[in-house]
Amino acid sequence: MEAHLHMWLELLVRWAHFIVGIAWIGASFYFNWLENHLQREQRPDGVAGDLWAVHGGGFYYLKKFAVAPGELPPTLHWFKWEAYATWISGMTLLIIMFYWNAQTYMLKPGSGGISAGAAIAIGAGSLLASWVFYDLLCRSALAQREWLTGLLLLTWFALLAWILSSWLSDRAAYIHVGAAIGTVMVANVFRVIIPAHRELVDAVSEQRTPDASKGLNALQRSRHNNYFTLPVLFIMLSAHYPATYGHPYNWLVLLVFSLAAVAIRHFFNIRHLPGFTAWPLIPAALLLVGLILFTAPGTRSLESSVDVDTVIDTDTVLEIVHQRCSNCHAAVPEFAGLATAPLGVELDTSQKLELHAQRVFHTTVTVRTMPLGNLTRMTEEERQIIADWYGSRTAGEP
Ligand code: HEC
Structure with a gap:
């Protein structure tokens, strides 16, 4: 409550x-x-x-x-409370x-x-x-x-x-x-x-x-x-x-x-x-394109180290996720202060994990914003396993 x-x-x-x-x-x-x-x-x-x-x-x-006008009007509007x-x-x-x-x-x-x-x-x-x-x-x-x-x-x-x-x-x-x-x-x-x-x-x-x-x-x-x-x-x-x-x-x-x-x-x-010319839009566009490239995933994340034949099965990852994520990311989170799974991302079953695979990879491996504040102490090895799991899932894709 x-x-x-x-x-x-x-x-x-x-x-x-x-x-x-x-x-x-x-x-x-x-x-x-x-x-x-x-x-x-x-x-x-x-x-x-x-x-x-x-x-x-x-x-x-x-x-x-x-x-200013010669004398003040009876009503003058100010803009400050906004x-x-x-x-x-x-x-x-x-x-x-x-x-x-x-x-x-x-x-x-x-x-x-x-x-x-x-x-x-x-x-x-x-x-x-x-x-x-x-x-x-x-x-x-x-x-x-x-x-x-x-x-x-x-x-x-x-x-x-x-x-x-x-x-x-x-x-x-x-x-x-x-x-x-x-x-x-x-x-x-x-x-x-x-x-x-x-x-x-x-x-x-x-x-x-x-x-x-x-x-x-x-x-x-x-x-x-x-x-x-x-x-x-x-x-x-x-x-x-x-x-x-x-x-x-x-x-x-x-x-x-x-x-x-x-x-x-x-x-x-x-x-x-x-x-007037629209010149400021040119540096703006260049800077934004530069940012899109600079923040692209993969350049600085863990590379998947598995060859295509090794397949990390989802249950291995689910075990990690149960330990590191599910106290927040569950239908009924145990973590104090949460009423529902943050942003609706529930990670308590293998189907849900599969569903969110890309986001799980992104947040734990690429940008490392999860687990939140690394409160649950996820290790580097575990991040590597997720990278490998995600890599082996997507390896077959064009
Ligand atoms: C301490 C609680 C907590 C733990 C543990 C936690 N998360 Fe989160 N997670 C959050 C919160 C809060 C948000 C919402 C953040 C926001 O509002 O941007 C979130 C958001 C997310 C999102 C959606 C945001 C996005 O950028 O797509 C994903 C995916 C996610 N978490 C994955 C994970 C994974 C995977 C783990 C475990 C490795 C994990 N989280 C562990 C609290 C947690």
Whole structure:
């Protein structure tokens, strides 16, 4: 029952996180689009541009002011709770999924040294450290050089992925890099962008010129947020793809994917400009193709050492699987905290094992994400037997 309630709690928080995340990123994409598509013309009433749109059965007409309207409207809409709610629900999810069962989900198998408490402290500390580093960087003179700032940020997050994955489980390492970037984005909204909006609003109501530096800082931070979006979304999805976070060079996979994502985001940013060409899509495509090749199985996995005549029978493997996997992967798992087999993968009979042969091979031999955290202490010899079994099964195939 406890496992069942935990699952529902996780499901509901994840659902909420997803919804508010869409609302936040959706609004931010929309305002970017507005900014890029305004019909710009300076008018005497202080309007810098306008735009017509048709949507949902009606016409919309929007204006943007160069600085601010002469006086404040009675109702002014702010966009901030989407961002805050995304962070709050995301942190809640991090606690429910990783910190709650830190022994299982946070620790790296075989790293031996650190305790669950230390793993949580490292994970949570990395979020704070990322913000401090980023904020100092933005306030320094270096921030005037955009390319350099981008390079330093990429280096920081790649380094973070590398350090975290030598201490934490691979999934925990990835999710913390995602949470660190997300924290920077939300802190940008909370500490810089919203205060700049407040300054604008105050200036209008006090009939004075707003402090321009705050507006410039906010612009810089929201440009950064714009480029952070796609890498973060990749990290959030990556948990479903062990070939990414489970790769021995998972920090490099993250770095290369993020570069491609930034290039794709750049493509969307420059698309409306005169003289536009789609050049950013070329490096993005090359990087992604490179990743597909780099993460291909086989290049670094155990090779099947059997010749075609030796056949490892499924029962031998079933015995291993019973010992190492079935306390989680059974119709009714014995492992504390699980109500049903994870992702519906049941491995308690030879038919089910045959059915999932490819996935079993992939998770135990190629990416080695299973047994989860190697809690059940699967040995190298056993992985080799699975490799051989899978090799002999597929040997006859074209
Ligand atoms: C301690 C519990 C536990 C043990 C032991 C365990 N798993 Fe898993 N397994 C999980 C969890 C949790 C997931 C879901 C991971 C996710 O959500 O991505 C999973 C997912 C999987 C998947 C589906 C994910 C995919 O990428 O296809 C396969 C296949 C799998 N496990 C195979 C195995 C095999 C084979 C073993 C034994 C060698 C094993 N597992 C041992 C907990 C366990």
